[in-house]
Amino acid sequence: MEGYSFELITGPMSCGKTEELLRRVRRCIIAKKKVKVISPDVDTRAKGDYIESRNGLWLDAIKIKHAIHILSVVKPDDEVVAIDELQFFDKNITKVITKLMDEGKKVLGTGLELDFKAEPFGSMPELMCIATKVDKLHAVCMKCGCEHATRTQRLIDGKPADKNSPLIMIGGDETYEARCIKCYELPDIEHQKQKRNLKVLPFSFK
Numbered sequence: 139m140e141g142y143s144f145e146l147i148t149g150p151m152s153c154g155k156t157e158e159l160l161r162r163v164r165r166c167i168i169a170k171k172k173v174k175v176i177s178p179d180v181d182t183r184a185k186g187d188y189i190e191s192r193n194g195l196w197l198d199a200i201k202i203k204h205a206i207h208i209l210s211v212v213k214p215d216d217e218v219v220a221i222d223e224l225q226f227f228d229k230n231i232t233k234v235i236t237k238l239m240d241e242g243k244k245v246l247g248t249g250l251e252l253d254f255k256a257e258p259f260g261s262m263p264e265l266m267c268i269a270t271k272v273d274k275l276h277a278v279c280m281k282c283g284c285e286h287a288t289r290t291q292r293l294i295d296g297k298p299a300d301k302n303s304p305l306i307m308i309g310g311d312e313t314y315e316a317r318c319i320k321c322y323e324l325p326d327i328e329h330q331k332q333k334r335n336l337k338v339l340p341f342s343f344k
């Protein structure tokens with residue numbers, strides 16, 4: 139049965155999520171289905187109104203800021219709704235996708251499952267629960283070269299970012315890369331400092 143479904147493609151940065159989404163969208167287009175492609179307004183990677191995979195494929199996309207507005211751009215005759223970068227949408231995204239499924243649409247989506255702290259990203263946990271199919275893709279680890287990278291490493295000026303580093307960086311050269319669990323690093327400089335201070339505290343039991 140087509141429709142009434144939600145296929146979620148997830149994994150770390152550079153695992154080919156958008157590439158896989160575009161592959162599935164193209165198949166729907168070949169099957170002459172009416173497809174709507176949506177991406178969040180906050181995605182800074184794509185400059186214009188399109189989504190682009192790292193291997194250079196692209197498709198026109200409608201940029202949307204608030205999840206609820208997805209319902210106003212999807213028309214009754216749209217059969218497939220593809221949404222990129224789901225982790226960036228607000229909490230309403232779960233209800234919006236549930237509604238689209240209830241209306242008989244086939245929803246295709248991608249999202250980063252973990253943020254740079256290796257914690258669940260946005261509404262991804264709920265989305266994984268309501269999805270009718272979940273594919274977890276792995277990336278190549280940029281440090282050891284193994285093919286089991288499941289985490290997204292944040293680097294600031296080329297060094298692993300601290301756990302307490304601000305979510306939005308002002309200045310400094312910020313990059314991200316895929317890493318396996320073994321190579322993933324999350325220094326907690328604040329915590330280490332506190333621990334060091336504890337050791338030198340003069341204890342007295344007089």
Ligand SMILES: [Zn+2]
Nearest residue numbers: 279282318321
């Ligand atoms: Zn590795």
